[in-house]
Amino acid sequence: MPGLPADEILIGGRWQRGAGQAMDTVNPADGTVLTTLHAADADQVDTAARAAAEAAADPAWRDLLPHRRAALLHRIAALVEDAADELSALQTADTGKTLAETRALALSAAATFRYTAAALETAEDAITPSRGEYLTLSVHEPIGVVGAVNPWNSPVASDAQKIAPALAGGNAVLLKPAAWTPLVSLALGRIIQRALIEAELPTALLSVLPGSGGVVGDAIVRHPLVGRIGFTGGTGTGRAIAHAAAEKLVPASLELGGKSPTIVRADADLEQALAGVMFGVFSSSGQSCVAGSRLFVAREIYDRFLAELVERVRKLRVGPGTDPDTQVGPLVHHRHRDSVAAYVDLAREEGGRVRCGGAAPEGDTYTAGAYYLPTVIDGLPPTARVCREEIFGPVLVALPYDDEEDLVRQANDSVYGLACGIWTRDHRAAWRLARRIDAGTVWINTYKQFSISTPFGGMKDSGLGTEKGRDAIRAYQRQKSLYWGTSDAPLPWAG
Known part of the structure; x- marks a missing residue:
């Protein structure tokens, strides 16, 4: 070339x-x-x-x-x-x-x-x-x-x-x-x-x-x-x-590094939240320090939201970066793809449910490349390794929460503090959560937007x-x- x-x-x-x-x-x-x-x-x-x-x-x-x-x-x-x-x-x-x-x-x-x-x-x-x-x-x-x-x-x-x-x-x-x-x-x-x-x-x-x-x-x-x-x-x-x-x-x-929480409150605009959650973790094939790789959804909408999310994730177009229709490209290297796959295998061993993805795609287009399907996992406790360690790939772990105190406790129970996303129509709740979550950057009703004029950094590890x-x-x-x-x-x- x-x-x-x-x-x-x-x-x-x-x-x-x-x-x-x-x-x-x-x-x-x-x-x-x-x-x-x-x-x-x-x-x-x-x-x-x-x-x-x-x-x-x-x-x-x-x-x-x-x-x-x-x-x-x-x-x-x-x-x-x-x-x-x-x-x-x-x-x-x-x-x-x-x-x-x-x-x-x-x-x-x-x-x-x-x-x-x-x-x-x-x-x-x-x-x-x-x-x-x-x-x-x-x-x-x-x-x-x-x-x-x-x-x-x-x-x-x-x-x-x-x-x-x-x-x-x-x-x-x-x-x-x-x-x-x-x-x-x-x-x-x-x-x-x-x-x-x-x-x-x-x-x-x-x-x-x-x-x-x-x-x-x-x-x-x-x-x-x-x-x-x-x-x-x-x-x-x-x-x-x-x-x-x-x-x-x-x-x-x-x-x-990061293991950033993405929060969906029960009052969120669900269309916005679904698109934002997918973009936050699957754009760049998840190879982003700020990837929203831990999804916290209010328990009263958890099953409905996750079912719709999984259905949409299955439709994401995986392919080479030169194809204008591609949404999720290959991972950077075959060794890194193998590392991501090993984490998903670990999730299965720990009792997690792989709701979609969980493997390399099949077909001639993908055989020689470092591809991995966008993956959603749930059914794990927040103490599981895949809920705590940075995977740096197209892998999302979903967890329900009961109330704000439970949410803040789970979201902050991490060695990392890089980024956070909040999806809600309640501006007061957004403000409270944005101030309480340990993160250097908080996005409210958006994700992975950057400005050179705005400082960027993290907390903790x-x-x-x-x-x-x-x-x-x-x-x-x-x-x-x-x-x-x-x-x-x-x-x-x-x-």
Whole structure:
């Protein structure tokens, strides 16, 4: 397909072959190998970090005024938008997502750069109230080199959410895309490099370093020149990164896992709720940290609602992401499909009822791909593993609740606290629940809607810190206080 990269990765502003192990990138729709790349190794991470430190300190970048950095971000946004179709096709081939979703993700990345440019142009430092004969100011300065470690489920959007504020803050970035899905991140790297060359800025401000977390990710996180880490991925890896950051005494933002509750009250608009519940968990084939994978339905409507939900889920169209009729594409990799299937088998062992799905689809279209049918399970206690652990696939677990106290107790009985959906016509009940549920994002009568202007983060094991919003730039900077004496008299000296 057009747009497939050569066996080159971006190291310190230069495209070259990785010195690490060979990695096949596989189309999960049919199992074919798209291309083979060589990963970076630890020495190349070191080379990239040193080049990044030099680029960050280069006066051409270090002294660039904020509105000039904003112009660079606007240019990147325009280039990403122009390449949206190519980026979409590349990401669909690499991840299996539908073309509609990957195009939306590419345009979201462009919007992230554009919004961040606007936020940068209007960012203000503060003159703080003086408490003596001096002027006091609070200013923000770049950290220098930052590491960005991203997952495989939405690479281009996740990349933009870290790269844009990091560049806006005046930094250089070492980006590690997931080993399974590096292609669109490398394409984004070429776009950003083009914008840097056009602006006559150091190209080593961005490196794109594919490879395993154990080699490349660890080398980035532990490198002494890396002064901040942004990570999106699993909670176990997030804990390890937090530990490494603590040892270095550098900040880290961690956007981790979820097992998000979706709540349907008896007074909900059931048509809206049915569509919203399905979209919340089965879009992206369930491969979303905010997937509404725990469904809580008021007991008085539970049987009726679940029967209608199962009937509709059976009709969802499963197929390759290139088919415009597809609603649920393949999972990202055959190994991940096997992991999802193992959870469903576990649900059966624990006594759960698989109401629909629960297997790979049959037929020539699906034989070689990493497909799994949208699955609804009920009949399990909330203590069952499939009710508590993140499956990251098209699997929904349904549970009834008796009253609000029972609902809040069950919904909050989780190590995670990332997102929540509430379906109700009662605005007072919606407000109460939204404030009582442990979640960084709550959707009311909608789900999986995002805005770059609105901060995003989680509670408990779902993460630390936030991304997006105006404050995202400040997260990639250090704050400094300045005192400017205004008195002609010498300081009093008691000696």
